[in-house]
Every structure is written in structure tokens, then in C-alpha cells.
Amino acid sequence: MSVRYESAVDVSAIVALDTHVHLECDSHGHLAMPDSFFEASAKYFKAEERTPTLDRIAGIYRERKMAAVVFTVDARTALKHDPNSVDELVADAQRNNDVIIPFGTVDPLMGAEAISEARRQHEELGVRGFKFHASLQAFDPSAAEHYPLWEALQEIGLPCVFHTGQNGMGAGLPGGGGIKLKYSNPLLLDDVAADFPNLPIIMAHPSVPWQEEANSIATHKANVYIDLSGWSPKYFPESLVKLASNVLSNKLLFGTDFPLITPDKWLDAFAALPIKDEARAKILKDNAVRLLGLDAK
Numbered sequence: 225m226s227v228r229y230e231s232a233v234d235v236s237a238i239v240a241l242d243t244h245v246h247l248e249c250d251s252h253g254h255l256a257m258p259d260s261f262f263e264a265s266a267k268y269f270k271a272e273e274r275t276p277t278l279d280r281i282a283g284i285y286r287e288r289k290m291a292a293v294v295f296t297v298d299a300r301t302a303l304k305h306d307p308n309s310v311d312e313l314v315a316d317a318q319r320n321n322d323v324i325i326p327f328g329t330v331d332p333l334m335g336a337e338a339i340s341e342a343r344r345q346h347e348e349l350g351v352r353g354f355k356f357h358a359s360l361q362a363f364d365p366s367a368a369e370h371y372p373l374w375e376a377l378q379e380i381g382l383p384c385v386f387h388t389g390q391n392g393m394g395a396g397l398p399g400g401g402g403i404k405l406k407y408s409n410p411l412l413l414d415d416v417a418a419d420f421p422n423l424p425i426i427m428a429h430p431s432v433p434w435q436e437e438a439n440s441i442a443t444h445k446a447n448v449y450i451d452l453s454g455w456s457p458k459y460f461p462e463s464l465v466k467l468a469s470n471v472l473s474n475k476l477l478f479g480t481d482f483p484l485i486t487p488d489k490w491l492d493a494f495a496a497l498p499i500k501d502e503a504r505a506k507i508l509k510d511n512a513v514r515l516l517g518l519d520a521k
Contacts (some may be wrong), residue, residue: 231321231325231518232321233323233420235519236288239290240291242482243292243385243477243484245279246482246483247296247308255275278294278317279316284325284487293326293327294324295353299357299362300331314328314350325353328354331361332356350457352383356385358386359391365416374423375420381422381424384425384426387427387428388428390432408439410434414437414441417445425449426447427449428479429452449515452507455485459499460497470503474511475511477512
């Protein structure tokens with residue numbers, strides 16, 4: 225029988241909320257992606273601890289008085305590789321529900337089956353959002369064939385994270401391992417945001433080389449946010465840093481991409497950015513608390 229997640233995160237007890245953490249390996253040693261992609265991304269990010277368990281992740285964040293959104297990616301059709309179990313992820317998250325918030329994932333290329341699975345994950349498992357990686361999953365988010373899925377997710381009403389910008393997955397492999405960067409252009413999400421205005425969309429990562437587009441979309445669309453994961457803050461595009469203290473102060477979310485980037489390294493670099501203190505508080509915690517509905521507990 226599936227375990228249903230119920231959050232026990234005490235917002236007053238945490239100093240930050242990391243909105244972008246990957247669970248890369250399940251309890252049986254199954255990796256979330258083929259070995260070649262896994263090795264390439266580890267080399268690209270120079271990751272130190274590549275496959276922590278969810279219990280280990282929880283311990284790291286609990287020690288730092290932080291909470292974390294954790295997810296995997298279902299790219300079974302494009303990669304011909306079985307994904308990690310969302311049911312297992314949720315069960316482990318429930319055991320650590322004081323600091324872990326689980327997101328679900330479905331493969332958009334599975335059509336109607338993806339819709340029914342998304343509803344199951346919401347209704348039976350209690351996931352608090354969904355994760356998509358259009359380049360890894362090989363789909364165009366703006367294509368009409370995927371609109372029934374976005375309509376269903378809008379009805380569910382949970383935030384959806386979409387990878388944008390450069391890809392560490394496949395980096396350095398011949399042909400990038402077949403991964404196509406065009407699917408990670410944030411402009412594809414502008415169509416989705418416009419046509420589904422009640423669907424909360426998180427554009428994951430500084431969207432290099434399309435940062436200006438991402439800034440514009442997040443400014444223009446009330447339902448669009450940007451998480452700051454996947455890059456050390458010292459490498460953030462200047463335009464993103466400039467807008468962080470004003471226009472985008474309510475739209476930016478702390479995120480690391482752990483285990484690829486550790487929270488300690490990310491926060492050390494973030495502290496050096498010229499961002500107003502009131503904006504820092506929003507980025508590190510307040511914006512995510514509001515978006516995830518934790519302030520309503």
C-alpha cells in the first residue's frame with residue numbers, strides 16, 4: 225500500500241528552503257538515468273557526493289535548519305531507462321517530513337497515461353508539485369499534444385518545475401548524448417504560462433543562454449518563477465542579479481541542484497552578491513513558502 229505524504233515542515237524553524245534537489249539513486253541502487261548521462265553530469269559539475277539516499281539528504285538539510293524539495297525525472301520513453309519510483313521517494317520523504325517535500329514526475333510522451341499517473345501521485349501519494357526536464361524527456365512543452373497534461377495539472381493546482389537553459393546531462397558526450405537544448409528554451413514555457421494562467425510554473429536554473437527571455441517571462445507572467453539552482457551564484461548572469469533586488473524579488477527561489485552543488489557552496493557564493501537584504505529573505509525562504517502553500521499550515 226502506498227504511503228501518503230503529509231508535511232510537518234515548521235516554517236518558523238527553518239532558515240531556508242531549497243526548491244531543487246535530486247534523488248539520483250533508489251534504495252536498490254537503480255540510477256535515475258543511464259550510466260553515460262550520470263557520469264557526464266558528475267564530471268560536468270565536479271560533484272563530490274553523487275548518490276546520497278533521501279535519509280542522507282534529509283540529515284544534511286536538517287543539520288543546516290533547512291527544508292528541501294526533492295524529486296526525480298521520468299524520462300523512460302526518451303532514454304529507454306526505467307525511472308526511480310515516486311512511491312518510494314514519497315515514502316522516504318514522509319519518514320523525513322520535517323525537512324523533505326516530495327515532488328512527483330511523469331513522462332509527457334506517455335499521453336493519457338501520464339495524466340492518470342499525475343492524478344494518482346497527487347491524490348494517493350500527496351506529492352506537492354511535479355518535475356519536468358524537456359530536453360532529457362525529449363518533448364516540446366508548447367506542443368498542442370501536451371496541452372491535456374497541462375490542463376490536468378492546472379486543475380490539480382500544484383507547482384511544476386521545468387528545466388531551462390544549459391544541460392549538464394549529456395555534456396561533453398558526442399552529440400550531447402542526443403539531448404536537444406532547444407526544448408529547454410524558456411520561451412516554450414511562455415506559451416504554456418499564457419494558456420494555463422493558473423498553473424504555477426518554476427523555470428529551473430538561470431536560463432543561460434536565454435536569461436533575458438527568462439527574466440522577461442517571469443516579469444510578465446504572474447504564474448512564473450525562477451529557481452536559482454544549477455549554477456554557483458558567482459556565475460549568475462548580470463541581468464538576473466540586477467533584477468533580484470527589485471522586479472524579480474518576489475519571483476526568485478533558492479535552489480542548489482544538490483547533490484551536484486552543495487547548499488554550503490551555493491550559500492557562500494550567494495552571500496557575495498550585491499542583493500538587498502529584504503530580497504535575500506524572500507529568495508532563501510519566503511517566496512517558496514508562499515508558492516508551496518506552507519504559510520497556510
